[in-house]
Amino acid sequence: MKLALIPARGGSKRLPRKNIADFLGKPIIAHTIAAAQNCGIFDHVVVSSDDDEIIDVAAKFGAEIIARPKDLGSDSARVTDVCLHAMQFFDDRSEAVTELCCLYATAPLRTGDDIAAVHGLLGVEGCGFAMAVSTYPLPPHQALRATPAGTLEPMWPDLVSKRESDLPTLLVDNGSTYSVNATAFKEHRTFYGPGLRGHVMPQSRSIDINTREDLVVATAVASSR
Template sequence: MANLAIIPARGGSKRIPRKNIKSFLGKPIIAYSIEAALNSNLFDEVMVSTDDEEIAEIAIKYGAKVPFLRSEKNADDYASTVDVIIEVVETYKNNDKLFDYVCCIYPTAPFVTVQKLNKSLELIKSKLLDTVFPVIQYSFPVQRAMRAFEKDFIRMIQPEYMGARSQDLEPTYHDAGQFYWLKTEKIVLQRKLWTDCTGYIEINELEAQDIDTETDWKIAELKYKMMADAGEKNPI
């Protein structure tokens, strides 16, 4: 079976300029995703989908392929991850290259490891799933979430859980924002990342960090250093 790694990295980041190639502890952050994919030996090809010549040059420097640039249509603020993946898959198909599974690895995910990629691929195959991705359990029960109303007031969204013990509430999770293993034919057919046949691997809060601000960036570097000190950093 053939596997393709797609790392989507457009050039127009707004909140953190040039985010996808900004230095993260000494090298462009996209390099961590590229090297994790290459070192996993899971992929027939590791490619970066970008509209940006500088990003393409850096991607190639670290071992990825950039066989074509992303279309203008899928390089704006409104293009979805699914749009980008399908464009890549269909372009390869037009060049007689077919892949059974695709793994979309985000370019700002330095916590992706070979072990996580392997575990997720094993799961999608063994359970015959359409999608597998890492999730993190919410640290506070979402059943006790509150919303503000009027000017100075706040109330629970689900007041029936006011007196419930935390340990009695069902755990809930959120997407870790690192990667998605996808069965190619399913994503092309349904044009969405999640289907009714989606699985997950659970990771902890130290193993991931949303990076949308400069503060997030600093927190991510601190977490990475902590994992490196514990001998858990990405084996690259």
């Protein structure tokens, strides 16, 4: 069984109630629910939450619900544990999960095609883990670190003066979409397992909304389309 899981706890700090904040006239989470449903890939599209309001909103937009235990709604809870909890929920009902796609509600500009592209990578031989990635907006080899003395120094002194064209392309997990083979995920308990592959998304669809500023930028990008 192929499961799309949207983890959405209620206790967000930087942008309170971010998972159901208004985005283009709908709660943010509604956009991810619709994208997952429209893929035509998944047997179940499920929201896992500890919050009654989020549960009500998610159900209104057609998602199935798993009410997660309170310990999986804390600041210290790991999303991998939330995924394992959801897989066990279906395993206990004799509907074993074979593939899982974890979708963050706070990436509403990610499309159904992006989800399908990430999940499709599991069909590549030897690939048990796949995720959405993007390029860095600035050259990562020019990263600086702050010292205890208050100065800055290159993170990688040997690379800072090199031309970007002479360095390998570096990509970053964009915090939106993760697909895994269930057996491999249970073994490794990470999204960064062996054979990891990535689907590259443009910056315009890779905005992860965690602050009020992120919300303003994402709204402007969406409105300009």
